[in-house]
Amino acid sequence: MSGPGGPVVGMIGAGQLARMTQQAAIALGVELRVLAGSRDESAARVVADVRLGDHRDLSDLRDFAKGCDAVTFDHEHVPTEHIEALLADGFAVHPGAEALVHAQDKAVMRERLTAIGAPCPAWRRVATAADVEGFAADHGWPVVLKAVRGGYDGRGVWICRSAADAAEVLASGVPLLAEAFVPFERELAVLVARSPHGQGVSYPVVETVQRDGICVEVLAPAPGLDPEAAAAAQRIALGIAKDLGVTGLLAVEMFATASGLVVNELAMRPHNSGHWTIEGARTSQFEQHLRAVLDLPLGSPAPTAPVVVMANLLGGEDPDVFSRYEHVMAHDPGIKVHFYGKEVRPGRKIGHVTALGTDLGEVRARARHAAVYLCEGTYT
Amino acid sequence: MSGPGGPVVGMIGAGQLARMTQQAAIALGVELRVLAGSRDESAARVVADVRLGDHRDLSDLRDFAKGCDAVTFDHEHVPTEHIEALLADGFAVHPGAEALVHAQDKAVMRERLTAIGAPCPAWRRVATAADVEGFAADHGWPVVLKAVRGGYDGRGVWICRSAADAAEVLASGVPLLAEAFVPFERELAVLVARSPHGQGVSYPVVETVQRDGICVEVLAPAPGLDPEAAAAAQRIALGIAKDLGVTGLLAVEMFATASGLVVNELAMRPHNSGHWTIEGARTSQFEQHLRAVLDLPLGSPAPTAPVVVMANLLGGEDPDVFSRYEHVMAHDPGIKVHFYGKEVRPGRKIGHVTALGTDLGEVRARARHAAVYLCEGTYT
Numbered sequence: 001m002s003g004p005g006g007p008v009v010g011m012i013g014a015g016q017l018a019r020m021t022q023q024a025a026i027a028l029g030v031e032l033r034v035l036a037g038s039r040d041e042s043a044a045r046v047v048a049d050v051r052l053g054d055h056r057d058l059s060d061l062r063d064f065a066k067g068c069d070a071v072t073f074d075h076e077h078v079p080t081e082h083i084e085a086l087l088a089d090g091f092a093v094h095p096g097a098e099a100l101v102h103a104q105d106k107a108v109m110r111e112r113l114t115a116i117g118a119p120c121p122a123w124r125r126v127a128t129a130a131d132v133e134g135f136a137a138d139h140g141w142p143v144v145l146k147a148v149r150g151g152y153d154g155r156g157v158w159i160c161r162s163a164a165d166a167a168e169v170l171a172s173g174v175p176l177l178a179e180a181f182v183p184f185e186r187e188l189a190v191l192v193a194r195s196p197h198g199q200g201v202s203y204p205v206v207e208t209v210q211r212d213g214i215c216v217e218v219l220a221p222a223p224g225l226d227p228e229a230a231a232a233a234q235r236i237a238l239g240i241a242k243d244l245g246v247t248g249l250l251a252v253e254m255f256a257t258a259s260g261l262v263v264n265e266l267a268m269r270p271h272n273s274g275h276w277t278i279e280g281a282r283t284s285q286f287e288q289h290l291r292a293v294l295d296l297p298l299g300s301p302a303p304t305a306p307v308v309v310m311a312n313l314l315g316g317e318d319p320d321v322f323s324r325y326e327h328v329m330a331h332d333p334g335i336k337v338h339f340y341g342k343e344v345r346p347g348r349k350i351g352h353v354t355a356l357g358t359d360l361g362e363v364r365a366r367a368r369h370a371a372v373y374l375c376e377g378t379y380t
Numbered sequence: 381m382s383g384p385g386g387p388v389v390g391m392i393g394a395g396q397l398a399r400m401t402q403q404a405a406i407a408l409g410v411e412l413r414v415l416a417g418s419r420d421e422s423a424a425r426v427v428a429d430v431r432l433g434d435h436r437d438l439s440d441l442r443d444f445a446k447g448c449d450a451v452t453f454d455h456e457h458v459p460t461e462h463i464e465a466l467l468a469d470g471f472a473v474h475p476g477a478e479a480l481v482h483a484q485d486k487a488v489m490r491e492r493l494t495a496i497g498a499p500c501p502a503w504r505r506v507a508t509a510a511d512v513e514g515f516a517a518d519h520g521w522p523v524v525l526k527a528v529r530g531g532y533d534g535r536g537v538w539i540c541r542s543a544a545d546a547a548e549v550l551a552s553g554v555p556l557l558a559e560a561f562v563p564f565e566r567e568l569a570v571l572v573a574r575s576p577h578g579q580g581v582s583y584p585v586v587e588t589v590q591r592d593g594i595c596v597e598v599l600a601p602a603p604g605l606d607p608e609a610a611a612a613a614q615r616i617a618l619g620i621a622k623d624l625g626v627t628g629l630l631a632v633e634m635f636a637t638a639s640g641l642v643v644n645e646l647a648m649r650p651h652n653s654g655h656w657t658i659e660g661a662r663t664s665q666f667e668q669h670l671r672a673v674l675d676l677p678l679g680s681p682a683p684t685a686p687v688v689v690m691a692n693l694l695g696g697e698d699p700d701v702f703s704r705y706e707h708v709m710a711h712d713p714g715i716k717v718h719f720y721g722k723e724v725r726p727g728r729k730i731g732h733v734t735a736l737g738t739d740l741g742e743v744r745a746r747a748r749h750a751a752v753y754l755c756e757g758t759y760t
Contacts, residue, residue, distance in 0.1 A: 006702050006719060023403045026426045027658075029702070029719025029731065039428075046406045048425055278407075282714050282736075297710035304684055322386050322409070330677035334662050339386060339409025351409065356662075 006030050007294055010064055011043070012055050013074025016340035016349070017270045017286075018043030020278065021074075024287035030294070034074070035064045042340045043074070058082045065091040070293040072248055073269050076104045077150070094196070094247035094293035095268045102244050103268040107148045107177050116243045118236055119262050121255075122180040132166040132178055139180040148175040157213060182262050184255035188222050189273035190237035191251050193288045196295045200241055201288070202234040203281060203301040208253065208273050214349070217367070220276045220308040223360055233261055240266070249274070249289045272312065275352050277301075279336050280308030305356035307363045311371035313351040319344035321351075321374055328353075328370045335370045350375075386410050387674055390444055391423070392435050393454025396720035396729070397650045397666075398423035400658065401454075404667035410674070414454070415444045422720045423454070438462045445471040450673040452628055453649050456484045457530070474576070474627040474673035475648045482624050483648040487528045487557050496623045498616055499642050502560040512546040512558055519560040528555040537593060562642050564635035568602050569653035570617035571631050573668045576675045580621055581668070582614040583661060583681040588633070588653050594729070597747070600656045600688040603740055613641055620646070629654070629669045652692065655732050657681075659716050660688030685736035687743045691751035693731040699724035701731075701754055708733075708750045715750045730755075 006029035011018045014036035022043060025032040035053050036044040044050045053060030055078050065071045065086055071093045083097035095103075102109040110123045122139045125148075126132050136143050145166060147156035156174075159181065160166040169176065187210060191203040207222035208215050222230070237252040240263075244250075251271035253264040274285035283291075283299025291298055313321075321344060328335060332355070339351040353374070355366040365380075372380045386409035391398045394416035402423060405412040415433050416424040424430045433440030435458050445451045445466055451473045463477035475483075482489040490503045502519045505528075506512050516523050525546060527536035536554075539561065540546040549556065567590060571583040587602035588595050602610070617632040620643075624630075631651035633644040654665035663671075663679025671678055693701075701724060708715060712735070719731040733754070735746040745760075752760045 006721065019406060022426070023406050026399060026403050027716070027718045028705075029717075029721055031425065031721075045411065045428055046402070047428060048419075048430070050428070282716075291709065296705055298713065299709065300713040302714065325408075325676055329671065329679065333678065333680040334682065336407070336662075337409075338407045341386065341409055341411075 007069040008033060008049075008067055009290060009293060010035065010068035010071045011074050012061070012064070012071065012078055014041035014043035014047075014050070015074050016042045016342070018074040019046055019340060020275070020284075020338070021270065021286045021290065022046050023278075024284055024290055028287065028290060030290055033064070033068060035060070042342050045341045056082075058085055061086060062089065065089070065093075068092075070094055072289065072293045073100070075269070076100065076267070080104060092293075096245065096247065099244045099246045100268055103266045105149055106146050106151075106265075107175075109266055110177065110179075112244065113240065113263055116239070118240055119260060121182050121262055124178050126176050126178045127170075129163060129167055129170060132160070132170070133163055135178040136163075142181040144179040144181050145169045145176050146179060148177055150174075155213075182255045182257060182264075184257050184262070186222075186256050187264070188225070188233060188254045188256050188261070189218070189251055189271070190233050190254065191249060191271060191274040191277075191285060192234070192237045192241050193249050193285075193292045193298050194238075194241040194246050195292045195298060196247050198242070199298050200238050201298045201301050202238055203274065203277060203285070204303055205230045205233045206273055206276070214312070214314065214347075215272050216312050216314070217364075218273050218276050218310040219360070219364070220280055220303065220310070229256075229261070236261060236263065248292045249285060272349075275338070276308045276310040276354055278338070279354050280304055280310075280356060306358045307360050308354060308356050309360075309364045309367040310352055310354045311367040312349055313339075313353065313371055313375050315344040315346050315348040315350045316375040316377070317346060318377055324374050324377055328373055331373075332366055332370060335366060337370070337374070387449040388413060388429075388447055389670060389673060390415065390448035390451045391454050392441070392444070392451065392458055394421035394423035394427075394430070395454050396422045396722070398454040399426055399720060400655070400664075400718070401650065401666045401670065402426050403658070404664055404670055408667065408670060410670055413444070413448060415440070422722050425721045436462070438465055441466060442469065445469070445473075448472075450474055452669070452673045453480070455649070456480065456647070460484060472673075476625065476627065479624045479626045480648055483646045485529055486526050486531075486645075487555075489646055490557065490559075492624065493620065493643055496619070498620055499640060501562050501642055504558050506556050506558045507550075509543060509547055509550060512540070512550070513543055515558040516543075522561040524559040524561050525549045525556050526559060528557055530554075535593075562635045562637060562644075564637050564642070566602075566636050567644070568605070568613060568634045568636050568641070569598070569631055569651070570613050570634065571629060571651060571654040571657075571665060572614070572617045572621050573629050573665075573672045573678050574618075574621040574626050575672045575678060576627050578622070579678050580618050581678045581681050582618055583654065583657060583665070584683055585610045585613045586653055586656070594692070594694065594727075595652050596692050596694070597744075598653050598656050598690040599740065599744065600660055600683065600690070609636075609641070616641060616643065628672045629665060652729075655718070656688045656690040656734055658718070659734050660684055660690075660736060686738045687740050688734065688736050689740075689744045689747040690732055690734045691747040692729055693719075693733065693751055693755050695724040695726050695728040695730045696755040696757070697726060698757055704754050704757055708753055711753075712746055712750060715746060717750070717754070
């Protein structure tokens, strides 16, 4: 490992996940390099070593990877074959292509999870109206159609209540799979880390609250979750990480149903459901990811407070969020504000706030107040 | 305040204090700009907006300050008259020249502290052997001689046990003051913040442990400190901040003696005695400093754990600290490591570690084990 700056980790992508990874890299003495499309991107604004390039271009990726002790990802959009090429070149890419494909391709993910016995909803690849209607005949409406690749934050997911709904989605021509609609009680997420050595750790199970398919709030730990159910969720996530050979972080989004847990989605990178760990866990997910991809011993996932609530900041009509810092900081000297340095657009994730304490109702109200005021300039 | 990146804070100097300020700036969406002598400096390695220049050159300082919402300092070595010039230009410089001079010039500091009634040792400006002998006649040996300007980390401080010792120091020709030697029981430090609005907050009083004039360990809160003595120390520090018109952070180093507290040194910037706040307080000193210089409401200084111990990492003989991460992280998954990206030289501050917990003995042993192993590769 080189020079006073320590090991070099290259992160492909320069969004807010890379930005927050920089905070952890600074402490560890890790030199973070990002591959950005422009110097205005969230992480490019806060990192010294910014390489401009296209994550879909193998030659850009090769130039980027040179000199990195580990290469990892801010997003899942790097073509699988390019990752295979980097690995063949001898670069240490974490997670590797064989693992990451399960976070890139939902059909591959469902096949594999089914094979290893992880709890999934009924699912099937579909291409035609007849396929969807056949699936609905077996499992009923609504049918959830998902783009096999490229969806995020609720995009690429359609809840179809009829053949007419499905026809509209099919008309787009994107490869799809159908899943049975899961009548869930709430959504949970489990964040685990696994290193190339095979060490694994799990953070406490959290509850995620979504609005219009976008996570708006994370409650850590998941309120009132039975300890056995929590342990079962952690076992599922650690088992998936091991069976898929994940290196780095794995976020497993789950539905809690009356009859148990069902895996919804996988992500193999720092994840929105883990932003609470920056202040709320002894080791933040960003530090944990760096430790994992460098094959260092993993850090303690122990919580630092009984209750932690993270609320996302979704851009409102008035872009001048900074003018609203004064009220929020004066109102609550303990609130932690995180801005991503992104242009404010309505509905866009532009930051998050975290509140810590002992009483869920109070902590949640604090986080919500700060989030609503920062985004909208109104009180809750 | 401008663009998606938020307010711009310019920090003159690019050492580890600016480096750690970047972690806080990232969260707040503050764009941190640093004035560095080279791109290899600690903070220049982790900041996007690095300006190369000389902090003693007014024209470099003026170029640097343009476009900054606030200008502040990583160190105290900017000539006072240059700071006055920047203020006259209309730049928002925090702390201002009138306050900062008390952290730059120990004679000015002693005059002022004496005038406002803050507890000081007996002191006098001295220029000749006769001056020192006269001072010794009044206050006894040893006499502490201090360089009026430019000292840090024990440099510029000489404990003279005789006229012969003093003669050696006087021969250097630097302007000096003499202070009575304080037979202290231990050293304490109080870190406070004050905003241009006049809001002030104080962190818990800590004990600092020095070796050869360099801080090696900070215990937060100061073990066994009587609550009234702690409140008195905080009152002294907040009073100095107010009376001197400090904006930003003020660290007040004190001696605890059998007859009460004595102020030793002042610093007006993030301070080594406050590194524990990164994980150990709800608002880190670095975030607090940014909030203060931007005149935002100050954050909660509440501790996040009953006991926090910070141990400095002083370079040892073997520079390859990164090879020793594995043991330290495997041994203690809760230890927090901070490296400054500086070339390792024996005795140089290259980083610090922080341990948090409930039992002082155990937490201190954890911090010490990690620090000794990282620096020396040996066990304690």
